[in-house]
Amino acid sequence: xWDTFFSVVRFRAxxxxxxxxxxxxxxxVEDLRRIAKRRLPRGVFDYIDGGAEDERTLAANSADFSSxxxxxxxxxxxxxIDTTTTLFGREIxxxxxxxxxxxxxxxxxxGELAVAxxxxxxxxxxxxxxxxxxxxxxxxxxxxxxxxWFQVYTWKDRGLVTEMVQRAAQSGYxxxxxxxxxxxxxxRERDVRRGFTIPPKIGPGTIIDGIVHPAWTWDFIxxxxxxxANVVGLADEDGSDPGSLAEHMMRQFDQALSWDDVDWLxxxxxxxxxLKGIQTVEDARRAADLGVDGVALSNHGGRQLDDAPTPISLxxxxxxxxxxxxxxxxxxxxxRGSDIAKALALGADVCSIGRPYLYGLGAAGERGVxxxxxxxxxxxxxxxxxxxxxxxxxxxxxxxxxxxxxx
Ligand SMILES: Cc1cc2nc3c(=O)[nH]c(=O)nc-3n(C[C@H](O)[C@H](O)[C@H](O)COP(=O)(O)O)c2cc1C
Numbered sequence: 001x002w003d004t005f006f007s008v009v010r011f012r013a014x015x016x017x018x019x020x021x022x023x024x025x026x027x028x029v030e031d032l033r034r035i036a037k038r039r040l041p042r043g044v045f046d047y048i049d050g051g052a053e054d055e056r057t058l059a060a061n062s063a064d065f066s067s068x069x070x071x072x073x074x075x076x077x078x079x080x081i082d083t084t085t086t087l088f089g090r091e092i093x094x095x096x097x098x099x100x101x102x103x104x105x106x107x108x109x110x111g112e113l114a115v116a117x118x119x120x121x122x123x124x125x126x127x128x129x130x131x132x133x134x135x136x137x138x139x140x141x142x143x144x145x146x147x148x149w150f151q152v153y154t155w156k157d158r159g160l161v162t163e164m165v166q167r168a169a170q171s172g173y174x175x176x177x178x179x180x181x182x183x184x185x186x187x188r189e190r191d192v193r194r195g196f197t198i199p200p201k202i203g204p205g206t207i208i209d210g211i212v213h214p215a216w217t218w219d220f221i222x223x224x225x226x227x228x229a230n231v232v233g234l235a236d237e238d239g240s241d242p243g244s245l246a247e248h249m250m251r252q253f254d255q256a257l258s259w260d261d262v263d264w265l266x267x268x269x270x271x272x273x274x275l276k277g278i279q280t281v282e283d284a285r286r287a288a289d290l291g292v293d294g295v296a297l298s299n300h301g302g303r304q305l306d307d308a309p310t311p312i313s314l315x316x317x318x319x320x321x322x323x324x325x326x327x328x329x330x331x332x333x334x335x336r337g338s339d340i341a342k343a344l345a346l347g348a349d350v351c352s353i354g355r356p357y358l359y360g361l362g363a364a365g366e367r368g369v370x371x372x373x374x375x376x377x378x379x380x381x382x383x384x385x386x387x388x389x390x391x392x393x394x395x396x397x398x399x400x401x402x403x404x405x406x407x
Pocket of ligand 1: 300358
């Protein structure tokens with residue numbers, strides 16, 4: 001009897017490592033999001049997950065990918081798939097970047113250091129945010145020869161920007177992303193409702209939230225306070241009061257930002273410059289005319305202007321207009337490897353993600369970030385194989401069609 005039983009049944013080995021157990025159940029980015037939601041205080045999760053106003057753009061960024069279908073070719077030898085590609089003259093292991101996200105240590109105490117190490121292991125670029133909670137130098141140190149980029153805002157205090165840009169150059173960063181969609185902050189109503197601020201202000205609600213999320217709270221209180229690591233010591237504020245440093249930084253967003261500032265930034269930086277937050281063909285053309293090296297089609301992950309166009313809907317018109325002059329990056333809404341294949345087929349050179357790796361970080365720290373990247377890589381490889389494409393250059397326009405035209 002037992003012979004018959006064991007001929008059809010195998011027992012799974014018990015996984016003693018709790019992080020591995022958690023990740024084993026995460027089959028998709030959405031699963032990681034759910035785990036992060038369970039583990040993070042509600043205010044923290046909503047800060048990461050939320051978008052501006054009615055969150056229509058946030059939802060559309062991902063939903064628009066489902067309006068595209070594949071035209072797969074079969075009976076092609078797909079026994080070997082190559083996802084490597086070249087970005088600004090450097091080979092990367094797949095057409096994916098990690099976008100800049102501020103306040104990384106709110107998701108996990110390792111914050112940006114974990115993200116930088118994971119990006120280096122995966123051989124993909126990572127753009128560190130000006131608003132990061134680990135410094136330019138710390139990130140360069142933990143991931144030597146990583147493909148580091150630095151995201152800048154043109155603060156009112158240009159001296160501050162110049163100093164940060166010089167530090168990025170000294171630390172071997174390859175290029176800059178200039179974020180151009182943040183003349184002022186979008187209205188993120190989940191944060192308003194929860195009274196969430198940066199840094200978080202402690203009130204009765206925060207304390208209860210902390211008590212019911214003990215793993216996060218324990219991680220948070222055991223580590224040094226979270227500060228804007230790139231700015232401490234540079235701004236008038238010395239960082240000893242994180243609250244007043246944060247307020248100082250928020251006052252630095254420059255509503256007078258203009259195309260002249262793009263020229264100015266290029267005059268103080270030798271390497272490539274990418275404009276992050278381009279949302280029309282007209283502005284992409286203007287960037288190309290100025291000799292900018294790349295555009296990240298982005299609406300800040302739906303966190304700025306609600307009802308902004310989705311990045312994927314802009315890829316084809318922008319690539320047709322300027323794709324032969326500059327690198328086109330699709331930033332926002334990517335949740336699967338198949339989404340990367342779709343964006344590339346429409347003309348993007350590379351895709352970039354924000355929330356997916358933050359969900360990974362919140363769900364399982366550095367290993368969670370690895371998990372997200374490898375999940376997307378696996379999805380891309382599978383999509384390419386099922387579509388009869390063995391290399392990135394073969395992801396061309398013949399691969400996709402819109403179920404309904406972009407709105
Ligand atoms: C929590 C969070 C913080 C962010 N912080 C920044 C930032 O400091 N600078 C910036 O240029 N973009 C920032 N972004 C936008 C991302 O760089 C990226 O454009 C966006 O997350 C892409 O959309 P996705 O989350 O759907 O992948 C942030 C996004 C999130 C979710």
